[in-house]
Amino acid sequence: MTFNPSTTTAGSVASTPSQPERAAADGSQLIDSGDGNGPGGSVAPPFIEFDSVGMRFRGQGDPFVAINHLSMTIPRGQFCCVVGPSGCGKSTLLNMVAGLLTPSWGRVTYDGTRVSGANTRVGYVTQKDNLLPWRTVRKNIQLPLELRGTDRTRMRSKTDEIIELVGLTGFADAYPRQLSGGMRKRVTLARTLVYEPEVILADEPFGALDSQLKTVLQGELLSIWERTNATVLFITHDLGEAIALGDRVLVMSKRPSEVVLDRNVDLARPRDVFQVRFEPRYAELHEELWSALSSQIRIEAQ
C-alpha cells in the first residue's frame, strides 16, 4: 500500500514552521506532494509496517478472527488516525505495535525489525487512564523517567515542564482519586509525553471528555506533535477529530477488519483544531469518510 503524506515530516523540525516551510523542509526526504492519493515518484520508507497481519482471539466463547489480512505502512512522522465500528480490532492494532499482542499470522515490523515483546520505543495512551492510584500526579508522570534511569534534577525539571504544559500546575501533589476524569486523562497524556517517545499510540484518548476540553487537548497534542515530530497512531470514534488532527485517516471495516478507505487529509498545517472545522475541504473529507464509515456501521447494526 502506498500513500504520500503531503504534510508529513520525516526529518526533525525544531520549531513549528508554517505550512510552506514545513513542506519545503520535508521535500528533501519525502517525495511527492500530489493530491495525496496516488503513489508519487518514490515512497517514504515504512516506519511501522503491518504485513498480511491477522489476529484470532480465543475468548470465553468460540474463537473468532478479529483481523484477517491487514497490510499497511506508516512512515516516520505521520499523524495517522484510525476510525471504524466498535469492536473492529482497532485497539488490537495498537497492542501489536506496542508488542503487547503478537499477531496470529503475518508480521508487524517497527523501524525495520519485527516487533516481539514490549516495545519500549513507543508511548501508549490507553483508553482507560491507567494511573497508579497510590502515586501523586507528579510521581505518576515521572514514572517512565524513573524506569529509564533519568537523573533526579533532569527528572524534576522535565516533570515540572510537562505538568505546566498540560495545565496541572497546583495539582502535582494530588492523588488520581482527587482529580476529575479530564484531569486524569491529562496526567496520562503527560506521562506519555514526558519521555518523548518517537511513536505515540493513542487509543481514543479524548473519548470521554466534554467537547470544549477535548478541543483544547487536541490543540495541545497537535502543537506537541508539530514540535517533536513524533509518529502518531491515533484511534478515535470521532470522525471530526480524525480529520482535524490527522495527516491521514484509515477507515476500518467491521470484523474481520480490513482497511476500506485510506484517505490523506490535505488540510494546511499548522491547523487550528477549532477553525479547521469551518473549511470547505473539511466538510468534503467528512462527507467522503462518513459514507465509508456509515456503510460499515450500518452492516454492523443489521
Added chain:
Amino acid sequence: MSAVVNAPVESFELDREKAIAHEERRFRQRTRRYRSLVVACRIGVVVIALTAWQLLSGPVIDDFWISSPHDIAERLQAWVSDGTLAHNTWATVQAMIIGFTVGSTAGVVIGFVLGRVKFLADVFYPYVIAVNSLPKLALAPLFILWFGIGLEGKVVMTSMVCFFLVFYNTFAGARDTDTELLGVMSIMGASRRDRLFKLILPSTATWIFAGLRLAVPYSLVGAVVSEITASSEGLGHLLKSSANTFDTAGTFAVLAVLIAIALILNIGVSKAEAMSSRWK
C-alpha cells in the same frame, strides 16, 4: 479618583474577611458542641447500664448469675495487685503476637506466590479451599494433642486462623493486578523487578492490609479458644477456670479485659491503616 473607587472595594474585602472568619468560628463551635454531646451521651449510656446492673443484681436477679459491677471491679483490682492479670494477659497476648506474625507472613508469601504463578494456583487451590472449609477452631484439640497445652499449641492455632484470612486477600490482590497496566509499564521501560516493586506489590498491599485488619481480632479469638480448650495459663484459661468454679465475677472480669484488648487492637489497626493509605 482612585481613592474614591478603592475605598468601597477595601471595605468590601474587609467585610468579606470578617464574614468568613465569623462563619468559620461558628462552624468550629457547632462541630465541637456536637462532638461533646456525642461523647457525653456515650459515657451516659455506660453509666446507666452499669448502674442498672448494680441495682438489679441482688434484689431482682440473683448475683450468682450476673455478679455486679462492684464485685467485678473488686476482682480486677485483686488480680492486678497479685499479678494474676498481668501474667495471664501476657500469656495470651504473646500467643497472639507470635501466631499473628507467623500466620500472616505465611499467608502473604504463599498467597502472593499462588496469586502470581497460575500453574501452582491451579494445582494447589482446591486443597486450600478444602482445608479452609473445615471450621478451624475445631482443630484446637488436635493441635493441643500435637503441641501440648503450652505456648506452641496456641501459636499454631492462632497462626492457622490468621493464615487463611491473609492468604485469601493476598491471593485475590496478587491476581487482581491490572494486566493492561503491566503492559503499559513494560512499554515505559519497566524491568521484571520494576513491575514487581512499583506495581504488583503496591497494588497487592491494599488487599494484604485488608486481610491483616481481619486477622488481628481473629488472632485474639484463636488464642483464647485454644486456651479454653486446654491450657495452663492465659485469659482463656482464667475464663474457663472461673466459670468452672461458678465464679461469675471472675468470668465477667476476664470478659472485660478481653473487650479492652479488642478495642485497643481496633484503634491500633485503624491508625496504622490511616497512615498507610492516604491516597484512598
